[in-house]
Amino acid sequence: MATPETEVLDVERIREDFPILEREIGGKQLVYLDNAATSQTPDPVVDAIADYYRETNANIHRGLHQLSQEASVAYEEAHDRLAEFIGASGGREEMVFVRNTTEAENLIAYAWGLNELEPGDEVVMSEMEHHSSLVTWQQIADRTGAEIRYIQVDDDGHLDMDHAAEIITDDTQMVSVVHVSNTLGTINPVGELADIAHDHDAYIFVDGAQSVPTMPVDVEEMDADFFAFSGHKMVGPTGIGGLYGKQHLLEEMDPFMYGGGMIRKVEFEETTWHDLPWKYEAGTPAIAQGIALAEAADYLDDIGMERIERHENALAQYTIDRLSEFDDIDIMGPGAGEQRGGLVSFTLDTVHPHDISEILNDYSVAIRAGDHCTQPLHDKMGKTASARASFYIYNTREEIDALVDALDAARDLFR
Template sequence: MTTIDHTSAGAVSSSGARSVEDIRNDFPILTRQVHGKPLVFLDSAASSQKPSSVIEAIDTYYRTYHANVHRGVYQISEEATEAMEKARVKVARFINARQSKQVIFTRNTSESINLVAYSWGGANIHAGDLIVLSEMEHHSNLVPWQLLAQRTGARLEFIPVTDSGELDLATYEQLLQQGPKLVAITHMSNVLGTINPVQQMIAKAHAAGALVLLDGAQSVPHLSIDVQELDVDFLCFSGHKMLGPTGIGVLYGKKALLEAMPPFMGGGDMIRTVKLRQSTWNDLPWKFEAGTPAIVEAIGLGVAVDYLKALGMNAVQRHEQEITTYAMEQLSTLPELTIYGPEASKRGGVISFTLGDIHPHDLASILDQEAGVAIRAGHHCAQPLMERFGLSATARASFYVYTLKEEVDILIQGLRKALQIFSL
């Protein structure tokens, strides 16, 4: 297994570990310039860049074996079907699912959560039932449950976030005493970087009789995930945040739950038989994959999984931990800068901050123009969390396998330039 080597900036070390500089050679976009400066991409929490292997797999598909899947009996259709279903197996193994049929391909994390809310939620949530969420959720793990509550009369309660950016687990245990039907929480905050103790939280939810949906959009790309060890009921994540293409997401679910759930959408491929007035449904996973699926996107995701597995997810996390620790140390040297969230050891590669009275959008613009640095600015689709900290927006830097400490230094230089511009 290849791992990330932090000790050298050259080629593969004698131990077999790949340096970050070597890894960066796999990402063509990292060679481009913006505003006459090398691109410093620090927005991987929004969407990661893609290695050449993923780009080439997509190109090869369209050039040599593009055809619809599951239906054609001719060679290139069979090739496309085989490649897509192999990708499903790769994803299942990546998260250690028991069977590949537990991996449902969707468009993104949002669609995966909506699928559960409409299908499982519509069949199992009734007036007065409790759904437990948290204050740090992305809108994608808030709005579907709000809509379900409006349709059914269910109620929502929220685990508070402490001043340090962690979940208030004492309040969580009190909420569990109210007998919720579902707990839907993020594994890792896209704003604070907080890695929540989900294995402990899942066990306690199950003891209280609740199912658990985990938003893994930020965790699956960066941490080693084992759905059997976690014993999670549903896990949702996106391909584009883990080196794969856009337009492909995953819903993992326990087999018995998925088999009992009604279809989310109707159309081709999700049916077994169709008559004028009634139909019967296909087996898992195709029951939830109506119409022509994201074929090449799934194939690209499979190649992205290959890439991450070759690096080793423990090595990926160690690298991001090192970069995050270094970045927090360097950011802390700047006057007027406030970092939100826990210490580096309790977070992933995400840092949200404010710099004096400079609006985060102005800050992001200055960094882009003056330093070629791409960061995110805004509420990060987590407005309730912003309100919790009395903010309208933050700047956010986020890291991945290709991030260098030197890029953090360029970020710091750009922030110092912003301080000069605003004379703070």
């Protein structure tokens, strides 16, 4: 029987590209529901990595021989492809490759924040920020004397936009906010926040780690000044991600790291920097990973980002419906019927989330348990931890039913 998500995506066909989903653990077929941490990688992306090492393996921008020229062109074009994927019309000049969203946060915090912030300045974040943002800006504030302020999150997991308008002031220099919460599934109104920030001559940094893999993103439409994402959450390799920045801002900032590859001319007295984006990519980069990340973007676009978004929301809604059948389960974030990212965090009375995860593993169901790098948010909501099921293009309702059945087993064990 057709279900809403199978009408959107040909899930069975997509699953053929992910051999790992055929694995059995303890005699049971793997049910992988930890995609918000890391998605699985399809054969075309794996092939792109292997093809580079088999046919083109050479350093970039350092040789005149054929292999180096081929690798350089492929790596440069990968920047253009990822810029296009997130709606950045400036191409490679606005797309810096980094290891992950965390490194992108640090690049802006150190290259911009250390030089621009001073006592009396403010950085505004939300209470649902990932540690990669929250901890990084805390450290920069400690060094510069700037103050951190937090937009409140209500009991239903939404940003209090009235509070945002109140605390973003002329003293605010940077607003750093997550696009989709990795704990609540909340989709934040980043375009509205950008408008508020810009009205006060502040910049906005958007953490797109959970949005770029799962929905259409247009950084120019939202008017983000900086935007970051990770490849390993969007069917790409680990160790590669992207930082978008408006070109004039990237040109004005000093580099974050120094060394080979990011220089134009070096003299004993001084050094001048390379063009964008290379001035931010010191040393030999993750060449194979960058090329494969472009293949990941092609793979997702071939499926269709709008279809992926509908599929994930359908699975999240079905999960909420199934978990709501039980009085002893508390679901975090927006409720049934609200558009949300493809993840659901929850707690089960009398069973610690870590125990839930271990028991579910016995049933070959992989989820995440802990504070999901949002410890202050959990503290605010009176929880030490939560369990999180997160979905992607290859997940089905049957797998969510397997999750619920395994939760029944956990409940019975601790009853």
